[in-house]
Amino acid sequence: LLVVRGWLAWRVLDTQWPGFSGAPLAGAWPCLLGAALVLAGLGTRLFAPALLLIFAAASLPDFGWLAGLALLLALRGAGAWSLDGLIAAAIERRAPRLSALPDEVVDGLPQVVVVGAGFGGLAVARGLAEAPCRVTVVDKRNHHLFQPLLYQVATATLDPSDIATPIRELLRTQDNARVRLGEAAGVDRDARRLRLADGSTLPYDFLVLATGARHSYFGRDDWEPYAPGLKQIDDATAIRRRILLAFERAETSTDPVERARLLTFVIVGGGPTGVELAGSIAELAHHGLSGEFRHIDPAAARVILIQADARVLPAFPEVLSARAQRDLERLGVEVLTSARVEAVDADGVLVSGTRIGARAVFWAAGVMASPAAQWLGLEADRAGRVPVAADLSVEGWPGVYAIGDTAASLGWNGRPVPGLAPAAKQGGAYVATAIRARLEGRDAPAPFRYVHQGSLATIGRQSAIADFGRVRLAGGLAWWLWGAVHVAFLAQLRSRVSVAISWFWAYLTFRRGTRLVTGGDG
Incomplete structure (x- = not known):
């Protein structure tokens, strides 16, 4: 790092700052000061972005190497032989890290x-x-889970490792933290x-x-074996298994009634989880599995969303809720509002007195x-x-x-x-x-005040809604915003990159990359 700083300092001295080309003396002082800071290693992490701008503006032939070295300083600091290192050592002596304490x-x-x-x-x-x-x-559990994207694991868009990160990895650099399973x-x-x-x-x-x-099954916990919910990775992989096995079994079934049951997917609950799950299953059936079966047409599958309220996504403004329902119906989802589930069993559901035969029922109605x-x-x-x-x-x-x-x-x-x-x-x-x-013996902070930053829900490809109070969005713009926000909220850079690549691939090809039937039969 000392050699790197020396070379970068020389290149700073050898480079005129933009805007000072006609006044060498005026441009010399910033260059001298910058070279001194780099050579001494003072505030190097903060100064490294300025180095990138300097070298880019100067259009140097070896810009690639210089940019890489500046990034190295930004990531690693100036090293032990520097003023930054001396300052850090002095702070360490006065306030040692917990790992260094008895x-x-x-x-x-x-x-x-x-x-x-x-x-x-x-x-x-x-x-x-x-x-x-x-x-x-x-x-x-040993991992932190990004629950808002759990439904994408359930519908074969993402891998579990894309949205789950070991807790110990997230806290590995925090000396005063430990993890207990x-x-x-x-x-x-x-x-x-x-x-x-x-x-x-x-x-x-x-x-x-x-x-x-x-x-929460509202007192009917006996429904859970037939209508699993979606809260953990195990739930998502179990639902993925049910969805994919339904298509596999329909492919080999010779009974038209049983085949219809296998190709009927019922989601109970019209909140964000239910809407997103219904839209994703519909897209999987219409696009993700196209051309892969010989005896069935996956696009013929029925996806039914049941909502007890008068509209889906009741927490959103009515105009956005109506838009979401229209987009769901365009995807082929049958939306039943003001409908009450009266029974759930292995053969389907009873909804407001009407029997719906289905082998795959999923619960998103309450927590x-x-x-x-x-x-x-x-x-x-x-x-x-x-x-x-x-x-x-x-x-x-x-x-x-x-x-x-x-x-x-x-x-x-x-x-x-x-x-x-x-x-x-x-x-x-x-x-x-x-x-x-x-x-630390200081005054307590003011009472907690939650600041609502907006609500987002996605329905399908190029279809989402966003409510920021006075600003309301729907369609493609809301969909891209939804994706950007969710990628940013992921816990790790690796997860952000992996999810972005998976979504980009799915967007270009309409294919799902994790269509694996794993675990037990069911």
Whole structure:
């Protein structure tokens, strides 16, 4: 890095700054200053983008090499033999990283336990990266999941690894964070300990419940084997298996009635998940599988979306909701609104007195919060969420907070905070700020206020809706925006690149790349 800095400093001195070509003396000072900064290694990461601009404006013949070296400095810093290195070493001596501290010192720090590694839980952990505490993230799965794209795994567009990232990988550079694979089972208020399902306990000074939500069948849990929901990777791969096996079995079936059942897909619930799942299955049938079967036409499949409300996507303005329904119907989806599901079994569903034969029924009609309220012995709201105060703390439980789908908060101008990823992230960042303020003896932050950044839902190719309050979009522009936002929200650069490539391929070819039947038969 020292040789790299030296060569770059010489090229800076050898290059006139744009705009100073007619005044060499005026252009010399910036060049001299820039060369000195590069050679000394002071603020190199910040100065590297300026180097790129300098070399690009000068149209140097060896611009490629110079740009690569400048990027190297931006990524790696100036190295140990530099002012940046000396400054970093001095800071390290005064405030050593936790990994360099004795175990007894680290163990004596306040313990923050975060239950759940979703959007909210990770926001808490990352928000405490530089705080004087030890953070333990507990989750019964070893990965963080980007749930908004789970339906694309279920419909063979994306691979599970595209939207799931190991928690340890996300927190590997955070010295004060550790990960515990385990399932929470209760909380001991007096001992300030979190109980795990394996019988072990974790002590805490602060406890954050970010346990998310699960399926709700509104008291009819006996329907679940016939109508699986979509909340985890296992759910998505099981639904993908059901969809693809339905086409495979229809190909070999000689009974026209059974073939019709196999080629009928019913989605219960007209919210974003139901609409996106219905549209994606319809596109798979009409385009993704075309030409691959000899005895059936996949495009003849029926996709039926059942919604108990008077319109799909009721959280959106009525004009956007109507547009979404029209786009679904253009894809061939049969939309049944104001329809009530009365029974679900292996042969199909009973909807408002009408029997629909189907071998593949999927549930997207309701969610219920995790049993966190039961752990605390509190009365939950209708959705099973824990009531919280204005600062997202749980009253009567010192040091305990709840966020995301776990919390019943009125932080949206007196209205309930929605169960959306941005809401969970905002809640997690707020709780991290509140805990850090308490650790550092500062005043508590103002009450939590959720800032709604808009709602998005996609229906199919070049079809989506977006609601930003006064600004409402539909069609192709909303679809491209939906894609950009979802790629940006993914946890890793690798995932962003992989998803973007998969979508681009599917857009060009109309083909799905992960049409694999895996797991058990069903």
